[in-house]
Amino acid sequence: AAKQAGRNRFHEFDAAQEREMLQMRAQIVHLREALAAGQFELYLQPKVDMRLGTVVGAEALARWNHPQRGVLSPGAFLPFIEGTELETLFGAWVVDAGLTLLDDFCKAGLQFPLSINIAAPHLQQKDFAPWMSEQLKAHPQAPVHLLDIEITEATALFHLDRVAQTLRELRALGITISLDDFGTGYSSLTYLRRLPLNTLKIDQSFVSGMMDQAGDLAIVQGVIGLARSFGYKVIAEGVETEDQGQMLLQMGCAQAQGYFIARPMPAAAFLTWLHSWQAPEAWVRLN
């Protein structure tokens, strides 16, 4: 009887796996159609200099305007993109949409870097840099020197020599490189000495913990020190309170992003926000 049950469980497991695979296939088809139908949009979240009270850039974050389910965040669709044949298609859409925004900013007289997120597996594809160079050709007017790529990590970067070469090629195109979510997941110290980076992004988990966890505070301080030693810029993610900003400023990290400053928003709202933003007194007073 036990053997019988075991076999049945095995069959059930098989069926569940098959169902999951079919769902995955269906999602991929669905996503491909949604991309073609223009249902994706880049929201923008400002990056500011807390000390100077200025906007120093923006990060583009993908959203899916789903006809039934409303605005979906990457957590709801990235798992169906990463590691599938959609990765390049989605990446191409992100690059294209990002360059379109840069072009628009430029025409509106705005001059600051725009960051787009590229997943590590995509960046590691052979010929990523030449592929990127091709994508750029569709936007000859866009100021490429204002394009920043944030390497976001779903998986580790293997073949660091090849990644380093890719990054050098990207930088030769005028693109700058940020290492996202630094200090979490697979993001290792080895990257610092092997990769030609411009900016380290302190992961929001450390920022949210640093006010009452000595360990998180030590890590934030450490990353700021490392960035300084390597000559990289540093920016803190996930600043949700004025006090967190204040503390970061006191530790020497002036650049920040986070809900306290602004949530990610559509481009039109971002342009309005730009003209209305004022840094809190307490931040600017530290000058």
Ligand code: C2E
């Ligand atoms: P990320 O690049 O580290 O982006 C930061 C995430 O934190 C964003 O979530 C942002 O909305 C959120 N965030 C910003 N400020 C705060 C804050 O103060 N508190 C909290 N709790 N969260 C904050 P989002 O937009 O859901 O994106 C999640 C992740 O999805 C991103 O993490 C990035 O890894 C990935 N992603 C987003 N857009 C793209 C894209 O176009 N391409 C690729 N490959 N990945 C993307």
Ligand code: MG
């Ligand atoms: Mg990012």
Ligand code: MG
């Ligand atoms: Mg991040």
Ligand code: MG
């Ligand atoms: Mg992240």
